[in-house]
Amino acid sequence: xxxxxxxxxxxxxxxxxxxxxxxxxxxxxxxxxxxxxxxxxxxxxxxxxxxxxxxxxxxxxxxxxxxxxxxxxxxxxxxxxxxxxxxxxxxxxxxxxxxxxxxxxxxxxxxxxxxxxxxxxxxxxxxxxxxxxxxxxxxxxxxxxxxxxxxxxxxxxxxxxxxxxxxxxxxxxxxxxxxxxxxxxxxxxxxxxxxxxxxxxxxxxxxxxxxxxxxxxxxxxxxxxxxxxxxxxxxxxxxxxxxx
Amino acid sequence: xxxxxxxxxxxxxxxxxxxxxxxxxxxxxxxxxxxxxxxxxxxxxxxxxxxxxxxxxxxxxxxxxxxxxxxxxxxxxxxxxxxxxxxxxxxxxxxxxxxxxxxxxxxxxxxxxxxxxxxxxxxxxxxxxxxxxxxxxxxxxxxxxxxxxxxxxxxxxxxxxxxxxxxxxxxxxxxxxxxxxxxxxxxxxxxxxxxxxxxxxxxxxxxxxxxxxxxxxxxxxxxxxxxxxxxxxxxxxxxxxxxxxxxxxxxxxxxxxxxxxxxxxxxxxxxxxxxxxxxxxxxxxxxxxxxxxxxxxxxxxxxxxxxxxxxxxx
Numbered sequence: 001x002x003x004x005x006x007x008x009x010x011x012x013x014x015x016x017x018x019x020x021x022x023x024x025x026x027x028x029x030x031x032x033x034x035x036x037x038x039x040x041x042x043x044x045x046x047x048x049x050x051x052x053x054x055x056x057x058x059x060x061x062x063x064x065x066x067x068x069x070x071x072x073x074x075x076x077x078x079x080x081x082x083x084x085x086x087x088x089x090x091x092x093x094x095x096x097x098x099x100x101x102x103x104x105x106x107x108x109x110x111x112x113x114x115x116x117x118x119x120x121x122x123x124x125x126x127x128x129x130x131x132x133x134x135x136x137x138x139x140x141x142x143x144x145x146x147x148x149x150x151x152x153x154x155x156x157x158x159x160x161x162x163x164x165x166x167x168x169x170x171x172x173x174x175x176x177x178x179x180x181x182x183x184x185x186x187x188x189x190x191x192x193x194x195x196x197x198x199x200x201x202x203x204x205x206x207x208x209x210x211x212x213x214x215x216x217x218x219x220x221x222x223x224x225x226x227x228x229x230x231x232x233x234x235x236x237x238x239x240x241x242x243x244x
Numbered sequence: 245x246x247x248x249x250x251x252x253x254x255x256x257x258x259x260x261x262x263x264x265x266x267x268x269x270x271x272x273x274x275x276x277x278x279x280x281x282x283x284x285x286x287x288x289x290x291x292x293x294x295x296x297x298x299x300x301x302x303x304x305x306x307x308x309x310x311x312x313x314x315x316x317x318x319x320x321x322x323x324x325x326x327x328x329x330x331x332x333x334x335x336x337x338x339x340x341x342x343x344x345x346x347x348x349x350x351x352x353x354x355x356x357x358x359x360x361x362x363x364x365x366x367x368x369x370x371x372x373x374x375x376x377x378x379x380x381x382x383x384x385x386x387x388x389x390x391x392x393x394x395x396x397x398x399x400x401x402x403x404x405x406x407x408x409x410x411x412x413x414x415x416x417x418x419x420x421x422x423x424x425x426x427x428x429x430x431x432x433x434x435x436x437x438x439x440x441x442x443x444x445x446x447x448x449x450x451x452x453x454x455x456x457x458x459x460x461x462x463x464x465x466x467x468x469x470x471x472x473x474x475x476x477x478x479x480x481x482x483x484x485x486x487x488x489x490x491x492x493x494x495x496x497x498x499x500x501x502x503x504x505x506x507x508x509x510x511x512x513x514x515x516x517x518x519x520x521x522x523x524x525x526x527x528x529x530x531x532x533x534x535x536x537x538x539x540x541x542x543x544x545x546x547x548x549x550x551x552x553x554x555x556x557x558x
Contacts, residue, residue, distance in 0.1 A: 053434060079436035093427035095492075104424050107417055109436030114417055158436070 004031045005066075006193050007052065007083075007162045012061030012071070014047055014217075021047045023217040024061065029162065032191045034184075036204045036211030036225065040237055044217040045197040046088055049166045052195070053085045054078035065161060079109040082161035086151045086168050088197075092139050099135045101150050102126050105157030125153040129183060145176045152183075163187070165196040169203050181206060201229070213237070260404050267393040276392055280464070282505045283399035284457055288478075289486040289497035290406045291453035294413065295446040296483075297491035298422035301353065304479040305344065305360035308367050309337045309451045311473035313458025315371065318384040318468045326388065330459045337455025338448050345447040349440055361476065368474035375470070383469030390463040398460045406453055410494045413449075418442055480523055481508070487530050490537025499538050 007029040014022040021044045029035045037045050050056040052063060054075035063071035070078045084105065093101050102122035106113050113121055123135050129149040134142070142150065148168060155163055169180045181203050187194065188207065198204050204211060205225045213221040213228050215237040221228045228234060267276055288306055296303055313333035320329050348359045375382055413419045421442045425432045432439050462468060481504075489500025504526070511522050534541050 055430070055434070075433040076436050076438055079434050085434055087430075091428055091431050093424060093431060095427055096423060100420075100423075103420070104431070104435050107420060107435075154431075154435070 005029070006031050006033075007195070008064045009048075009052070010062045010064070012048075012051060012058045012063060014044075014051055014056060015059045021217050022051065022058075022214075025214065025217065025219055026061075027212045027219065027222060029193060029195055031193055033209045034188050034192075034194045034196065034207050036208035037195060037197045037214065038199075038204060038211055038228075039214040039220075043214045043237075045214060046166055047217075048214070049085065049164050049195070049197055052078075052162075053083055053164055076108075079158065082110040082158075083164065084109070084155035084158045084160035084162075085164035086148070086155050086166060088166045088170070090144070090147045090151050092142070092147050092150060094139050096139065097135075098126065098131065098137045098139060098142070098150055099123060101139060102153040102157050105154035106159075109158040110161070111157065111159045122153070122157055125157045126150070128156060129153045130179075145172055145180065148172075148180070149183075156187075161193060163192055163194045165194060165198075167197055167199065169198060169200050177203075204229075256404075256407065260400060263400055264397060267396055273392075276396060278506065278509060280392060280396050280399060280461070281509065282502055283396060283403055284461055285482065285485055285501045285505050286498045287399060287402045287406050287453055287457050288482045289489070289501050290403070290410065290494070291450040292482050293486045293491040293494075293497045294406075294410050295443070295450040296486070297496075298419075298426040299443055299446070300426055301349070301443070302357045302483060303360045303447070303450070304357060304476070304483065305341075305363050305451070306454050306479040306482045307474050307476055308360075308364040308479075309340065309454035310458035310478060311364070311367065311371075311470070311475075312336050312340060313455035313460075314462040314465070314468055314473040315384075315458075316455075317459045317462035318386045318473075321386055321388060321462075326390065326463075330456060333455045333459035334452045337451040337453075340455070341448040341451025342444065344451075345444040349443045349447065361479070364474050364476055364479060368470045371470045371474070383467050385467055386462050386465055388463045392464070395460060395464055399457070402453065402456060402460065407494060409449060413446070414494060418445065422446060477520070477523070480527075484523060484526050484530065487537055488526065488534070490539030490541075492536065493539050496537055496539040 005028045009026055011024045011026050012022060013020065013024055025048065037048060039045055047056065051058050051071070054070070054073055054077070057072050061071070062069055065081050065083060068081055070081055070083070093104060096104070099119065099122055102125050103118050106118050106121055123132070126132055126135055129152050131146060131149050131153060134146065139147070139150070152168065165184070168184070169177060172180050177200065184207055196207070208225050210223060211225050211228050212219055213231070213234045220233045220237060221231040266272060266279055269275070288310070292303065292306060295301065313336070316333040316336055317326070317329045344363060348356050351359060372382070421432065421437045424435065424437060425439045425442060429439055458473070465472065485500040485504045486497040487500065488504055489498060490496030508519065508522065512519050536544070
């Protein structure tokens with residue numbers, strides 16, 4: 001394994017019955033890197049996120065976090081090893097307060113705090129994502145972007161080695177989108193290692209160091225956003241043959 | 245501990261102290277018998293809610309544990325000292341709960357409910373079959389010199405213990421994990437929580453309490469047979485009482501237990517055949533009108549008043 005590699009997928013496949021959703025996909029994520037995972041709808045991006053986080057087990061292939069083999073482990077073990085995620089459709093814990101939502105990430109996983117420590121720590125994570133004012137609110141009072149921020153605070157609270165953001169920017173309006181991009185950029189500047197699935201091309205260009213493009217579960221390009229997005233194969237996958 | 249918690253502890257000690265004096269009253273036998281019922285259902289409903297409240301898994305296995313505890317005492321009372329039997333009942337409840345939990349807690353909601361209901365029936369039929377074929381009698385006599393007063397004190401101590409356990413769990417990582425599981429099991433798993441283990445621990449705790457209650461009240465029956473010890477009615481009563489009071493607060497179920505037990509006694513005395521009807525009607529009314537229980541209703545009214553007061557000030 002190359003120096004500084006945090007997460008590595010080696011020929012990972014996932015089959016659902018007759019459908020091969022992910023086909024011998026390999027890529028590596030280095031420390032402090034933001035890796036974009038992009039591709040047309042239905043190309044298997046979210047499946048890859050689910051494979052890394054353990055929501056699904058790969059049919060074949062290995063996934064390593066550092067030197068640890070995490071593929072095939074249940075999600076709780078992978079979370080404890082240091083992978084945190086947000087969900088494509090935001091998942092908030094509705095009967096808990098905003099603070100408790102953030103605490104949920106820091107008690108049982110990679111970070112294991114309790115008592116006053118976890119309260120302070122979770123409050124700091126909420127401040128980090130711009131929700132410091134809402135610590136004691138009920139989640140019912142939150143707007144969509146605020147729910148996303150709380151979810152992000154929960155993921156950050158585990159101090160993960162790899163943070164998986166599954167279309168974290170989807171559904172935001174243009175102003176919120178700028179705020180959102182700024183927030184993820186600030187995480188990147190902190191040195192977080194992030195894998196993000198995204199459809200917003202602006203976000204990919206401004207956030208990602210490298211990206212992997214998948215189509216029908218197969219990797220068709222890898223490189224800087226500029227190179228990958230100008231690749232003929234990628235243009236064909238997105239726009240069809242005439243435009244390639 | 246905060247000042248509020250110290251206040252709560254002082255209040256709880258005072259209430260339990262006063263209640264413990266109840267048997268010393270003159271001519272208190274009717275009141276005492278009603279109080280035994282209330283204390284018994286308080287322990288059963290509160291311990292049931294410890295598990296089912298946060299996880300939303302409705303267990304109808306209370307009668308299985310309760311009956312197991314009662315049968316341990318009935319079967320061993322002439323051979324083994326009573327306190328040891330109560331201990332065996334508790335261990336038996338724990339083992340049964342662990343086995344059932346391991347087999348079923350992966351089942352989703354409805355299947356779990358049906359399985360737990362079936363479990364009590366299965367055990368009842370098995371005990372009946374064994375007694376019919378091997379022991380030659382359908383029931384067992386429980387003849388002891390344990391008085392109603394002693395039973396009441398034991399139940400009161402159990403009630404104090406169940407509140408203590410509930411309070412400790414609520415303050416612990418385990419309690420926090422259960423609240424997260426109840427909200428979203430997927431998020432729980434991705435936060436590093438072992439949900440199966442957390443649910444199992446709470447299911448075992450509630451099973452132990454139900455089995456010990458069965459053991460404690462067994463001397464009250466004098467004669468025990470499967471139809472009494474494993475009656476499914478008990479499981480439903482416990483669920484309804486807990487839901488009536490409210491399961492999201494530790495002291496919620498007891499708010500449902502007191503009026504329901506009193507009403508039950510009244511109806512059982514005047515119209516003995518209509519008790520099941522009461523169960524059905526109570527269940528419908530609770531589900532339609534107070535899904536969060538009396539305590540939940542009161543809290544939402546207080547919140548609304550508070551919000552209105554706040555907006556008036558602002």
